[in-house]
Amino acid sequence: MADAMTQKQLVKLEFSLKSFHENIGRMKRETEEEVLKILKAGASAYASSMQRHSPPCLGKKNLDPLYYGNGVWYRASEPSGRARHGRRQVYDLVALARSGVRFRSYYGRLAREGWRYMILIRRPKKTMKRILCKTEREAAVYAHETYRGITRAAWGLNIPSLSGRLPPAFSDLVRQRPKIKSLTGTGRVTMDTHEHTVRIENSVLSGSESFLPDSDTNASLAAVRSMSDLMERYFKRKRDL
Numbered sequence: 001m002a003d004a005m006t007q008k009q010l011v012k013l014e015f016s017l018k019s020f021h022e023n024i025g026r027m028k029r030e031t032e033e034e035v036l037k038i039l040k041a042g043a044s045a046y047a048s049s050m051q052r053h054s055p056p057c058l059g060k061k062n063l064d065p066l067y068y069g070n071g072v073w074y075r076a077s078e079p080s081g082r083a084r085h086g087r088r089q090v091y092d093l094v095a096l097a098r099s100g101v102r103f104r105s106y107y108g109r110l111a112r113e114g115w116r117y118m119i120l121i122r123r124p125k126k127t128m129k130r131i132l133c134k135t136e137r138e139a140a141v142y143a144h145e146t147y148r149g150i151t152r153a154a155w156g157l158n159i160p161s162l163s164g165r166l167p168p169a170f171s172d173l174v175r176q177r178p179k180i181k182s183l184t185g186t187g188r189v190t191m192d193t194h195e196h197t198v199r200i201e202n203s204v205l206s207g208s209e210s211f212l213p214d215s216d217t218n219a220s221l222a223a224v225r226s227m228s229d230l231m232e233r234y235f236k237r238k239r240d241l
Helices: 002-006 018-052 093-098 104-112 136-143 168-176 178-182 212-240
Strands: 088-092 117-121 129-133 187-192 197-202
Touching (some): 018 168, 018 187, 018 212, 088 093, 093 104, 117 136, 129 136, 168 178
Antiparallel strands (some): 088 117, 117 129
16 A cells, blocks of 8 residues: 555646747748738838939829920920930921021922921931921820830839839829830849849840939838838737737
8 A cells, every 4th residue: 555655646648839830930930921922011011113214204193195295396496415315306498498497408308398397206226217297296196105104114014013003103104195105124133032032124224324322212201111110010910019
């Protein structure tokens, strides 16, 4: 009896950590999803800001409908400097023929043949295109640039591949210039989910444009503000649990 009383009582304790590990896994997945959501928001904010702070109409929310008020620019002299590039210039052939510019006899011959306006389309690394028109209305149509704003659009046309939708700043631009939407090859957006980084490329630009440093600063601040707001909301939700 005494021997039985002195025997040690062994207690076997079993405890499963399965639910603990499941919760840890769930929290990791939620955190990763939140990080990616924050990155996407930052990328959209950056691209939207760069869109606004890129030419044409640098700093303006929307593009002017046309380069020139009524789509026609009357100028009797030959263009010079920056005016030579990137614009559709409409010339009054009668005014040119009566002026002292070079080739006025050529302009006069075109005017006598019934042409009143000449549109010159200068395109980078491409042959200049000439269009002759007989009416101001026809000239105004050709003066409208279908792809104007492509420098801006290139920042965000591919954002939907990242976030699933086109940011409002680019939706407005596409509404003004519908054909721009098809030019997705002008930019690129990639995300590295392991490094938690997003890379946005604009192949329309050479990278040496003078406006880029200031525009990049503004866009980076916009991205930081957007991401900070989302992080604050996330932490608040966790504190309130």
